[in-house]
Amino acid sequence: MSAAPAPAIEVSGVTVRYGDVLALDGATLDVAPGRICALLGTNGSGKSTLFKTILGLVAAERGRVRIHGGPTEAARRTGTIGYVPQSEQVDWAFPVRVADVVMMGRYGHMGIGRSPRRADRDAVARALERTGLSALAGRQIGALSGGQRKRAFVARGIAQGADVFLLDEPFAGVDKRSEATIVEVLRAMRDDGHTLLVSTHDLATVPDFCDDAVLLQRRVVAQGTPGEVLTPDRLMEAFGVAPAEARAGEGA
Numbered sequence: 001m002s003a004a005p006a007p008a009i010e011v012s013g014v015t016v017r018y019g020d021v022l023a024l025d026g027a028t029l030d031v032a033p034g035r036i037c038a039l040l041g042t043n044g045s046g047k048s049t050l051f052k053t054i055l056g057l058v059a060a061e062r063g064r065v066r067i068h069g070g071p072t073e074a075a076r077r078t079g080t081i082g083y084v085p086q087s088e089q090v091d092w093a094f095p096v097r098v099a100d101v102v103m104m105g106r107y108g109h110m111g112i113g114r115s116p117r118r119a120d121r122d123a124v125a126r127a128l129e130r131t132g133l134s135a136l137a138g139r140q141i142g143a144l145s146g147g148q149r150k151r152a153f154v155a156r157g158i159a160q161g162a163d164v165f166l167l168d169e170p171f172a173g174v175d176k177r178s179e180a181t182i183v184e185v186l187r188a189m190r191d192d193g194h195t196l197l198v199s200t201h202d203l204a205t206v207p208d209f210c211d212d213a214v215l216l217q218r219r220v221v222a223q224g225t226p227g228e229v230l231t232p233d234r235l236m237e238a239f240g241v242a243p244a245e246a247r248a249g250e251g252a
């Protein structure tokens, strides 16, 4: 009998503090390879901190993170982790074209000071195609819609050759049509075997496209299928909404 594969993302007992603020308090979760897992929680529940810890940008006071069974530093070095940041963290006035943003995913492959080669340009073209952005390759990043911007960062991760993707609120500020396009791209990535951890406040879409869900309140208070995690009691307790409101609040 072969052993089960290591989780793509394994977070064990992670505690993070910013000065006096306890942002994560022994958070523990696993995401199996080839799954889409929703990361749910109210404002300030520690979702972005969890992403930063997985990325190695914030140091944990206790606990550890493993990516495919190895240390997070190794995964960063090899470009295994792709990160799609919250929109507010990006300077959209920065004068770069969409193709340049996606090419940034290739920097680790090029080495410092080296210019893109054919393989890099091909990888960028493929990533743009996968995300439906080929026609916008030459456009300034700031001149894209919110949903297109998100897809540009997904394309950057694809060009990088990432296997594990962390997406911080990919649906914030995007309309229903863009949201549907992003969901389609994420599903296709999952079907190709990638692993995705997606933070979202859009509870209504979760059962639709996520295999698993995690509810975070500084620690993980529930993990399972979306149906197991998003129970009426938990919706009311964590978000102060009834299930019907979560559906009605779609896109709000």
Ligand SMILES: Nc1ncnc2c1ncn2[C@@H]1O[C@H](COP(=O)(O)OP(=O)(O)OP(=O)(O)O)[C@@H](O)[C@H]1O
Binding pocket: 018, 019, 021, 022, 023, 041, 042, 043, 044, 045, 046, 047, 048, 049, 050
């Ligand atoms: N750099 C920082 N310095 C001090 N406190 C911070 C810092 N970053 C986050 N915090 C605090 O840590 C806690 C967790 O914040 P975090 O951004 O991880 O939450 P979040 O779940 O991503 O929230 P949101 O849904 O609003 O994006 C909050 O209380 C926040 O105020």
